[in-house]
Amino acid sequence: MRKNMFLFFVVFGALSLVAQSTSSTLLVRSTTSVVGSSKKVMVNNKAYRVQQSIGQNSIIGLATNGKYTLRQGFIQPNILAKITDKNIPLTLQVNAYPNPFTEGITLSFIDEVTTDINIVLYDVLGHVLFSKKYTPQQAIHLRLRHLAIGNYLLKIQGNQQQIIKNILKK
Numbered sequence: 001m002r003k004n005m006f007l008f009f010v011v012f013g014a015l016s017l018v019a020q021s022t023s024s025t026l027l028v029r030s031t032t033s034v035v036g037s038s039k040k041v042m043v044n045n046k047a048y049r050v051q052q053s054i055g056q057n058s059i060i061g062l063a064t065n066g067k068y069t070l071r072q073g074f075i076q077p078n079i080l081a082k083i084t085d086k087n088i089p090l091t092l093q094v095n096a097y098p099n100p101f102t103e104g105i106t107l108s109f110i111d112e113v114t115t116d117i118n119i120v121l122y123d124v125l126g127h128v129l130f131s132k133k134y135t136p137q138q139a140i141h142l143r144l145r146h147l148a149i150g151n152y153l154l155k156i157q158g159n160q161q162q163i164i165k166n167i168l169k170k
Contacts, residue, residue: 092161
């Protein structure tokens with residue numbers, strides 16, 4: 001058993017050193033820290049990226065500038081790329097309160113809404129939990145008491161714009 005653990009740490013350490021090379025001009029969805037690593041692996045002429053993370057020694061955050069999305073924290077699937085419609089600007093302005101919530105959340109639109117409103121609720125893995133179309137209105141209350149405690153993504157589309165909100169059920 002001890003020999004297997006030693007072998008694991010030797011292999012893990014070697015992979016970490018190789019995976020954390022910063023000589024590449026492009027780093028895409030890679031983990032570069034002392035507590036995680038990424039490695040590109042070829043199997044049957046197909047490329048796979050293997051990632052691992054141990055613990056969490058820093059804050060979790062997300063920053064985007066329209067062209068790039070940078071995520072800090074535990075390795076997560078790239079849900080934003082999956083759910084964001086690239087043909088619709090991320091300019092819709094909506095207040096979502098209370099957040100965190102227990103029973104439900106109210107969406108209050110800053111600008112007048114003149115088109116139908118599409119709302120989709122996703123879990124952190126990108127699974128659709130709720131989807132509904134609403135007629136134009138300035139405020140919508142979503143009853144979400146059936147949800148488990150956790151983090152969710154709320155995609156709201158209206159006026160040919162969209163926004164993705166991070167919401168938390170407590």
